[in-house]
Amino acid sequence: MTIRHLDALFQPASVAVIGASDREGSLGSVLLRNLKLGGFQGPVWPVNARHAEVDGQRAWPDVDSLPAAPDLALICTPPATVPGLIKALGRKGTRAAIVLTAGLKVQASSAKPAGEGGEGGVSLEQAMLDAARPHLLRVLGPNCIGALVPGAGLNASFAPGNALPGKLAFITQSGALATAMLDWANERSIGFSHFVSLGDSADVDFGDMLDYLGSDANTRAILMYVESIKSARKFMSAARAAARNKPVILVKAGRAPAGAKAAASHTGALAGSDKVFDAAVQRAGMLRVDTLDALFDAAETLAHTRPLRGERLVVVTNGGGAGVLAADALALGGGNLAELSPATLAALDACLPATWSHGNPVDIIGDAPVARYQAALRVLLAAPEADGLLFMHAPTAIVPAPLVASACLPLMQASAKPVLACWLGGAVVASARQATAAAGIAGYNTPERASAAWLQLVNYARNQRALQQIPPATPTDLKPDRQAARSLVSQALESGREWLGDADSQALLAAYGIPVVATRRCANVEEALQAAADIGFPVALKIISPQVIHKSDVGGVALGLASTDALREACLQMQANVKRLLPEAKVQGFTVQAMASRPGAHELIVGISTDPVFGPVLLLGEGGTAVELSSHHAVALPPLNQPLAQDLLARSGLMRLLGAYRGKPASDQAALLDTLLKVCLLACDLAAVAELDINPLLIDEHGVLAVDSRVRVRKAAGPHLAIRPYPQDLEEVLEEGLDSRLGPLLLRPIRPEDGQRLRQFYSKATPADMRLRFFMARREVSHSELARYSQIDYDREMTFIALQRPLDGTAASNEELPMLGEVRAVCDPDNICAEFAIQVGSAWQHHGLGTLLMDKLLRYLRERGTAVVVGECLLENMGMARLARQAGFSVLPGPSPEVWTLRLELRPDLLVT
Numbered sequence: 020m021t022i023r024h025l026d027a028l029f030q031p032a033s034v035a036v037i038g039a040s041d042r043e044g045s046l047g048s049v050l051l052r053n054l055k056l057g058g059f060q061g062p063v064w065p066v067n068a069r070h071a072e073v074d075g076q077r078a079w080p081d082v083d084s085l086p087a088a089p090d091l092a093l094i095c096t097p098p099a100t101v102p103g104l105i106k107a108l109g110r111k112g113t114r115a116a117i118v119l120t121a122g123l124k125v126q127a128s129s130a131k132p133a134g135e136g137g138e139g140g141v142s143l144e145q146a147m148l149d150a151a152r153p154h155l156l157r158v159l160g161p162n163c164i165g166a167l168v169p170g171a172g173l174n175a176s177f178a179p180g181n182a183l184p185g186k187l188a189f190i191t192q193s194g195a196l197a198t199a200m201l202d203w204a205n206e207r208s209i210g211f212s213h214f215v216s217l218g219d220s221a222d223v224d225f226g227d228m229l230d231y232l233g234s235d236a237n238t239r240a241i242l243m244y245v246e247s248i249k250s251a252r253k254f255m256s257a258a259r260a261a262a263r264n265k266p267v268i269l270v271k272a273g274r275a276p277a278g279a280k281a282a283a284s285h286t287g288a289l290a291g292s293d294k295v296f297d298a299a300v301q302r303a304g305m306l307r308v309d310t311l312d313a314l315f316d317a318a319e320t321l322a323h324t325r326p327l328r329g330e331r332l333v334v335v336t337n338g339g340g341a342g343v344l345a346a347d348a349l350a351l352g353g354g355n356l357a358e359l360s361p362a363t364l365a366a367l368d369a370c371l372p373a374t375w376s377h378g379n380p381v382d383i384i385g386d387a388p389v390a391r392y393q394a395a396l397r398v399l400l401a402a403p404e405a406d407g408l409l410f411m412h413a414p415t416a417i418v419p420a421p422l423v424a425s426a427c428l429p430l431m432q433a434s435a436k437p438v439l440a441c442w443l444g445g446a447v448v449a450s451a452r453q454a455t456a457a458a459g460i461a462g463y464n465t466p467e468r469a470s471a472a473w474l475q476l477v478n479y480a481r482n483q484r485a486l487q488q489i490p491p492a493t494p495t496d497l498k499p500d501r502q503a504a505r506s507l508v509s510q511a512l513e514s515g516r517e518w519l520g521d522a523d524s525q526a527l528l529a530a531y532g533i534p535v536v537a538t539r540r541c542a543n544v545e546e547a548l549q550a551a552a553d554i555g556f557p558v559a560l561k562i563i564s565p566q567v568i569h570k571s572d573v574g575g576v577a578l579g580l581a582s583t584d585a586l587r588e589a590c591l592q593m594q595a596n597v598k599r600l601l602p603e604a605k606v607q608g609f610t611v612q613a614m615a616s617r618p619g620a621h622e623l624i625v626g627i628s629t630d631p632v633f634g635p636v637l638l639l640g641e642g643g644t645a646v647e648l649s650s651h652h653a654v655a656l657p658p659l660n661q662p663l664a665q666d667l668l669a670r671s672g673l674m675r676l677l678g679a680y681r682g683k684p685a686s687d688q689a690a691l692l693d694t695l696l697k698v699c700l701l702a703c704d705l706a707a708v709a710e711l712d713i714n715p716l717l718i719d720e721h722g723v724l725a726v727d728s729r730v731r732v733r734k735a736a737g738p739h740l741a742i743r744p745y746p747q748d749l750e751e752v753l754e755e756g757l758d759s760r761l762g763p764l765l766l767r768p769i770r771p772e773d774g775q776r777l778r779q780f781y782s783k784a785t786p787a788d789m790r791l792r793f794f795m796a797r798r799e800v801s802h803s804e805l806a807r808y809s810q811i812d813y814d815r816e817m818t819f820i821a822l823q824r825p826l827d828g829t830a831a832s833n834e835e836l837p838m839l840g841e842v843r844a845v846c847d848p849d850n851i852c853a854e855f856a857i858q859v860g861s862a863w864q865h866h867g868l869g870t871l872l873m874d875k876l877l878r879y880l881r882e883r884g885t886a887v888v889v890g891e892c893l894l895e896n897m898g899m900a901r902l903a904r905q906a907g908f909s910v911l912p913g914p915s916p917e918v919w920t921l922r923l924e925l926r927p928d929l930l931v932t
Contacts, residue, residue, distance in 0.1 A: 021230045021231075022231045023157070024155060024156070027090040027115035029171065029213060031061065034059065034062075034064070035082070035113075036064070036065050036092075037092055037094045037096055039065030039074070040067065040073065041073055047073075049177040051074050057175075059173055063076075082111055083110075085111065090113070094116055098143050101123060101147050102150045105150040109151060109154030114154070114155065115157045116157070117158075118159070118160035121161060126140060147221065159217070159222070160216075163218025163219070167182040169181065169214075179201075180205060183204070186237065188212050188240070189211055189242045189244075190215045190232075190241070191217065191243070191244040192246045209315060212237045225257075226250060227848075240268065243267070244314075246272050252742070252814060255742050258303035258305055259304060262305050263486055263807065266322070274293050294653075295654055298653075299633055299656060302656050313471060320439070323459050324437040325437045326480075327476050331356070332349060332357060333357045334409045335383065336383070336410075337387050338411070341443060342382055345467070353474070357404050357406065363404065363405075367398055370391065386417055388418055396408075396410070396431070400436060409438075409440075409473060410441065411440075411469070412441070412442055414443070421450045424442075428455060431460055438460060439460070439473060440461070441464070441465070499532060499700060499704070501704060508705055511732050521561055521612070522610060524711075525538040525725065533723075534725060535724070538612045540563070541609045542608040543609075546608070547560065548583055551583070556580070559580070561577075561727075563606065563607045573604075574593060574600075575593055579614055586611075623641060624714040624715070626698075626714070627701070627702045632741075634741050639655075639668060642714045651671055651672035652672075655667040657744065658700075658744035664692045685720065687722045706739040708730060708732055742812075749767065749819075750768070752765055753766065757871075761839070761866055764839070765836065769820050771810045777841075780838045782799065788861050791892070794891075815846050820841045822836040823839055840860055842858075844885075846883070850884060852885075856890060857872055859872070884926065886926040886927070888925060890903070908923040
């Protein structure tokens with residue numbers, strides 16, 4: 020369950036308080052008082068087993084005796100009573116409850132009276148969930164402060180005060196933080212649409228809240244304080260959907276690690292959980308900030324600034340020191356000051372005194388009159404090299420701040436670029452700050468805070484671009500030998516091995532088309548000598564022992580062995596080293612590899628690690644024996660496409676290292692990106708691969724070469740990816756029984772790379788067809804829409820496209836195949852209802868393609884377990900109405916006279932409330 024019945028939680032018509040009390044200071048007393056002070060207008064029913072009256076009004080002894088089923092129940096009774104109360108509420112017809120009680124982690128049998136539900140060994144929390152599930156009763160908590168919805172007059176919490184109404188939603192896992200934050204926000208007149216304490220998140224969690232608030236018209240931005248995430252795939256799907264609609268900004272505890280964690284692989288050591296969380300935030304288009312102050316700053320910044328078109332900031336100020344502080348803060352945060360062009364410098368020379376700073380920050384000098392402010396602003400706002408502007412003012416006795424504000428704010432408001440304001444000082448500039456806020460311009464009181472706000476804009480825009488990208492159409496020619504790869508992994512698991520040997524690890528990489536050096540596994544010295552003779556000297560030698568994780572630590576690696584004698588001596592020396600340094604280790608043989616002669620090549624590391632929450636993670640960074648000492652590495656969540664792989668490379672800090680310098684040619688970045696995509700595909704295909712190191716991966720102008728690799732395997736269970744990859748198993752080739760004009764067809768899910776193909780498809784449609792599809796006349800589809808239509812979340816939505824295959828049987832991956840039609844469905848988070856749309860190319864209508872596409876979609880939705888499929892079409896669209904009836908839909912009057920509603924129930928049993 021996700022958003023089902025959350026309306027009863029946040030917009031209830033009636034509330035029952037179970038555990039209501041007259042005892043001053045008790046939880047039941049505070050809940051009753053807050054409900055009244057919050058202004059809730061519906062009936063409030065106290066439930067108290069011992070008193071017939073509470074707080075001067077009638078009380079009911081139990082749930083069954085209530086006059087009706089309350090929409091929402093607040094429970095503050097002892098832990099052992101909670102499962103039974105939830106069961107009774109479900110029977111009554113209640114669909115939402117807030118459990119404020121703590122202590123439900125204990126076993127039901129050890130803490131609960133007989134007859135209250137639950138079996139031995141089951142926690143009270145699980146017994147509560149088991150009691151709620153048959154009735155689809157949603158539970159917020161347990162162990163939470165509650166929820167406040169000021170717009171509905173609802174204060175269902177024991178917070179010390181009410182929340183002001185506003186457009187921000189705040190969700191927190193920390194109850195103590197919730198009460199402090201509410202007090203802090205009230206002091207600053209910050210209002211909320213929803214203020215929710217999740218507590219232990221047994222049922223309602225961050226994913227549910229993102230789904231609900233992402234489409235809530237009264238919420239402008241979603242703010243979160245996060246300590247942990249439970250269901251990564253649900254969280255990522257909900258976050259990506261919500262972040263397309265409005266800013267999602269969060270603070271997460273635990274950025275600094277408590278201590279260095281020992282890891283069996285370099286990738287495991289480098290891909291720390293906080294880096295992984297950052298990667299998830301970036302991938303979902305959210306923004307992460309470091310402090311609670313920054314959380315609210317970011318909400319105001321994103322709400323009151325123009326969309327970012329670039330990252331270069333120009334600073335204009337009447338105080339040089341303030342400008343330097345802003346520039347320092349920007350540089351330390353990785354931001355970019357705009358470099359002023361000769362034309363801009365000349366224009367500033369013409370309107371500023373000779374003593375101005377002649378650079379960025381632009382110091383217009385402390386004696387600046389209003390006209391000088393305006394002239395500088397006009398020049399800088401028009402400068403093409405400046406993507407945004409920070410206006411800073413320190414109070415002087417020459418021109419009052421309110422006068423500066425009234426003259427300059429209209430210029431800032433008219434700008435198409437983002438503009439931030441910083442008024443330094445206190446009471447003297449207070450009215451200027453108020454005027455800035457009234458003008459809808461984000462304002463700050465220190466240079467550092469203003470620079471931080473610009474960096475927030477930059478980071479948010481970068482993350483949003485990942486959601487809006489339309490990747491180039493590149494050939495999908497990654498064709499791994501999956502059978503060989505799975506066989507290598509299966510053999511290791513069946514034999515009880517946790518680590519693949521060097522030879523098997525290299526063979527696994529080779530199965531995915533990654534260049535590797537020739538590698539042979541040898542049981543003894545004589546086999547090693549024969550392998551070297553076959554491969555050709557010089558060779559590298561490595562020890563094989565399950566107990567030796569990092570071979571170099573025990574002298575288990577020898578390089579550049581050029582003769583039989585040198586190889587024999589190295590074998591004997593390794594055996595002696597292991598016996599001396601790690602006597603419990605069992606030597607199982609040696610690995611002999613060809614020496615990779617790549618002088619001047621850079622050593623990188625590419626790997627896979629498994630995060631306990633988000634699953635497989637890809638790592639790219641600087642490799643070698645001192646890999647953990649390097650700061651040049653970055654992580655990303657699979658699956659990746661070309662732009663996402665390029666972004667991973669950019670974030671790794673390796674771009675300068677791989678570029679050309681001092682006569683040395685640039686390394687082959689295309690080969691590296693190709694390798695990243697192949698490793699990503701391996702991570703998606705093989706859930707049993709827990710860790711993988713390719714270290715070093717040599718790279719130079721000739722390409723890449725995997726010299727050494729290590730792979731750890733384990734038995735996998737459940738979905739292992741936080742983001743569902745492209746479902747290749749849904750591809751379908753149709754060659755028979757088709758209209759002769761259609762020819763052989765490929766029906767497959769849409770890919771992010773299909774954005775340009777989709778653009779061409781829409782551009783060839785007739786105006787009449789576009790009107791029937793979009794219910795309005797339009798000539799083209801915007802870039803953001805194309806990105807949204809091609810970058811779908813396969814876990815919640817599906818689009819099938821029909822591609823015409825050549826008669827000569829050209830491979831289905833040919834990206835030149837023309838697109839003939841599309842059908843798409845978007846499921847609600849509960850998978851109850853799917854809304855569909857379909858369009859067949861104007862030149863391909865009346866040949867049965869619509870029937871084929873509709874059949875493909877309905878087969879998919881039935882297998883998915885979706886309950887009902889709905890759509891709409893214009894009354895004049897007789898072809899669509901006819902197609903719907905043929906597919907079994909009911910064609911019903913729509914929400915307006917010119918529209919039909921199309922409805923097909925696939926699982927009527929799931930439609931009961």
